[in-house]
Amino acid sequence: MHPLRIERLVYRWPGAERNTLEIGALSLASGESLFLFGPSGCGKSTLLSAIAGVVEVPKGAIRVADQDVGAVHGGARDRFRVDHIGMIFQVFNLIPWLSAIENVLLPCTYSRHRRVRAGDNPEGTARRLLSELGLADPSLASKPANELSVGQQQRVAAARALIGKPDLILADEPTSALDEAAKAAFVDLLARECAEAGTALLFVSHDRSLEQHFDRNVDFLALNGGAA
Amino acid sequence: MLGFSLRSLWNRRFVAGLTVLAISLSVALILGVERLRDGARDSFANSASGIDLIVAPRGNSVQILMATVFGVGGTGTGMTWESFEWLAGRPEVAWAVPIQMGDNHRGYPVIGTDASYFEHFRHSGGQSLSLAAGTFYTGDGADAAVIGAEVAARFGYAPGTVIVNAHGSGEVSFDLHDDAPFTISGVLAPTGTAVDRMVFVTLEGFDSLHAQEDAPLADPLDPAAMPADGHGEDDAHDDHIAHDDHDAHDDHEEHEDHEDHGDPEGTEAGHGHEPDRINAVYVGLIDRTSVLGLQRAVNERPSDALSAVLPAVALAELWGITGTAERAMRLMAWAVTFAGMIGMVVMLSASLETRRREFAILRSVGATPTRIFALIVTEAAILSAVGLFLGLVLLTLATFVTDPILSARFGLRLGLNAFGARELATLSIIFCAGLLASLIPAVRVYRMTLADGLSVRL
Numbered sequence: 001m002h003p004l005r006i007e008r009l010v011y012r013w014p015g016a017e018r019n020t021l022e023i024g025a026l027s028l029a030s031g032e033s034l035f036l037f038g039p040s041g042c043g044k045s046t047l048l049s050a051i052a053g054v055v056e057v058p059k060g061a062i063r064v065a066d067q068d069v070g071a072v073h074g075g076a077r078d079r080f081r082v083d084h085i086g087m088i089f090q091v092f093n094l095i096p097w098l099s100a101i102e103n104v105l106l107p108c109t110y111s112r113h114r115r116v117r118a119g120d121n122p123e124g125t126a127r128r129l130l131s132e133l134g135l136a137d138p139s140l141a142s143k144p145a146n147e148l149s150v151g152q153q154q155r156v157a158a159a160r161a162l163i164g165k166p167d168l169i170l171a172d173e174p175t176s177a178l179d180e181a182a183k184a185a186f187v188d189l190l191a192r193e194c195a196e197a198g199t200a201l202l203f204v205s206h207d208r209s210l211e212q213h214f215d216r217n218v219d220f221l222a223l224n225g226g227a228a
Numbered sequence: 229m230l231g232f233s234l235r236s237l238w239n240r241r242f243v244a245g246l247t248v249l250a251i252s253l254s255v256a257l258i259l260g261v262e263r264l265r266d267g268a269r270d271s272f273a274n275s276a277s278g279i280d281l282i283v284a285p286r287g288n289s290v291q292i293l294m295a296t297v298f299g300v301g302g303t304g305t306g307m308t309w310e311s312f313e314w315l316a317g318r319p320e321v322a323w324a325v326p327i328q329m330g331d332n333h334r335g336y337p338v339i340g341t342d343a344s345y346f347e348h349f350r351h352s353g354g355q356s357l358s359l360a361a362g363t364f365y366t367g368d369g370a371d372a373a374v375i376g377a378e379v380a381a382r383f384g385y386a387p388g389t390v391i392v393n394a395h396g397s398g399e400v401s402f403d404l405h406d407d408a409p410f411t412i413s414g415v416l417a418p419t420g421t422a423v424d425r426m427v428f429v430t431l432e433g434f435d436s437l438h439a440q441e442d443a444p445l446a447d448p449l450d451p452a453a454m455p456a457d458g459h460g461e462d463d464a465h466d467d468h469i470a471h472d473d474h475d476a477h478d479d480h481e482e483h484e485d486h487e488d489h490g491d492p493e494g495t496e497a498g499h500g501h502e503p504d505r506i507n508a509v510y511v512g513l514i515d516r517t518s519v520l521g522l523q524r525a526v527n528e529r530p531s532d533a534l535s536a537v538l539p540a541v542a543l544a545e546l547w548g549i550t551g552t553a554e555r556a557m558r559l560m561a562w563a564v565t566f567a568g569m570i571g572m573v574v575m576l577s578a579s580l581e582t583r584r585r586e587f588a589i590l591r592s593v594g595a596t597p598t599r600i601f602a603l604i605v606t607e608a609a610i611l612s613a614v615g616l617f618l619g620l621v622l623l624t625l626a627t628f629v630t631d632p633i634l635s636a637r638f639g640l641r642l643g644l645n646a647f648g649a650r651e652l653a654t655l656s657i658i659f660c661a662g663l664l665a666s667l668i669p670a671v672r673v674y675r676m677t678l679a680d681g682l683s684v685r686l
């Protein structure tokens with residue numbers, strides 16, 4: 001089983017003059033972490049949207065957990081996404097008025113698959129993930145998300161992506177709002193947690209200083225024929 | 229889902245609270261207008277129940293009804309006692325109660341009538357009057373007074389209290405009949421009708437109020453014109469009883485003849501205590517189907533210009549007059565509700581922009597656009613439901629506070645338990661309107677989440 005396999009993906013935004021994405025092949029094994037680097041605006045986020053099934057992709061081009069993303073439609077795609085993919089964004093990952101622990105548990109409320117895989121006690125699993133990510137203090141877990149620092153928020157987002165052991169985590173510049181020290185610690189923790197859970201990690205950033213934390217590094221401009 | 233919507237609303241509790249308040253005010257207004265209308269109608273219908281016909285000097289039927297049954301306004305110049313006797317003697321008439329009006333006690337109407345009033349008056353679906361304390365006019369003679377529950381409560385009157393009445397119907401009057409006091413013999417139990425606000429005195433007593441004014445105009449030497457002055461009250465009372473017996477044996481034709489030769493002054497002199505003129509007669513029939521025949525006979529009576537009013541018909545006429553105002557009020561109430569609904573749509577719509585990120589996050593963790601659509605509708609449902617509930621609470625509180633005032637001023641009882649099927653229907657309509665209105669922001673959010681996907685940037 002491949003958490004992610006891309007073959008001959010061609011994507012063009014509706015109305016655009018040329019292809020945004022032209023990717024020959026890219027795949028990840030279970031538990032493998034991949035660092036995809038490239039300048040801003042080169043189509044990295046579009047690739048993540050395509051993998052997550054937010055934009056319409058041609059059939060057969062992207063497979064997540066051996067399932068063709070282009071063949072799933074509508075609400076089924078949303079369910080498919082939450083079953084197999086955890087996502088971390090740049091900033092504002094959390095519902096501000098829910099507590100940290102409630103934010104972590106969100107995938108379990110929308111996906112039976114993730115809930116089952118989170119174990120008998122999803123809340124306990126969430127607390128364990130938070131403490132492994134350095135948020136052991138129980139008062140932090142019950143705080144509303146908007147009272148946490150940016151670094152804490154990103155770690156809560158990581159815990160949410162990890163809960164229920166999805167096949168793949170997509171991280172879109174999650175460290176851009178963090179300072180240097182927090183950055184390295186965050187990436188290190190995230191990569192380690194993914195490896196332990198057997199979750200593949202696709203980490204996208206323009207910041208090449210993070211390369212050392214990953215199993216494999218790929219230059220997005222070299223991978224993508226379309227944007228060049 | 230419900231919990232999530234609740235949390236989301238709680239996060240915006242200030243705006244959500246204002247929205248709920250707007251809805252609840254509109255609900256209270258809509259139901260309040262209906263209850264006020266129903267309360268007025270019930271109260272009026274209850275006060276007039278059991279009376280088949282009201283006979284009074286010729287006039288507008290609504291005016292006659294208002295004056296006689298509710299003590300509001302007055303009737304025309306009095307009808308003669310002969311007309312009363314003629315009416316009471318008609319074969320289709322089961323009972324007839326004479327009514328005198330025009331005085332007040334500290335703003336409450338004073339009614340002159342005889343004991344048969346308490347026997348025949350019916351209210352609230354056929355209940356007869358009962359006493360909370362004391363007795364009806366028995367043994368106390370001409371100065372006995374029976375008072376309504378509210379009069380007693382307002383002034384702290386009890387049997388034995390001596391009261392003084394004033395001429396006219398205004399609340400403030402300097403023309404006090406302080407030379408003709410009454411002693412309260414009984415206090416009526418509350419009825420929720422205009423009776424609660426009335427003071428009943430005997431016909432003799434009522435006349436004695438005016439004896440001093442009338443006497444010089446009539447005959448200063450006629451001792452019968454001043455019944456309260458030189459004569460023992462027990463004597464007068466005995467006379468009255470004797471006369472009642474006499475009436476019962478009288479036959480109709482005799483009265484007609486008597487009336488033809490009619491000389492009211494002479495009659496009064498002859499019977500001593502019989503009022504010269506009365507203001508109205510309540511009539512009960514043996515068979516209600518004869519009501520139209522009797523009405524015609526009354527209207528055609530040549531000697532006295534009289535009107536016979538069917539209370540139900542007069543009430544219908546009254547509702548015809550007030551109907552326009554009612555419709556205007558109801559329209560206003562619905563307009564306020566409409567404004568409340570718009571307020572809710574504005575609140576939900578205005579928050580959509582700032583919540584775009586929230587919806588994107590929800591989609592990234594697996595919420596479908598349909599689910600987010602449902603989230604908005606659920607929020608609207610919560611706002612509407614809480615608004616409806618709060619509206620009912622508000623209305624109940626308002627009823628609780630205003631009920632004593634309304635009943636004191638207008639004899640209206642709103643009733644706290646008046647939650648009926650029609651109100652349920654009204655609430656359902658408002659609730660559905662709320663859901664329907666929420667489709668506007670919900671459809672917008674559905675389209676927005678589809679277009680935004682997961683990558684809204686702030």
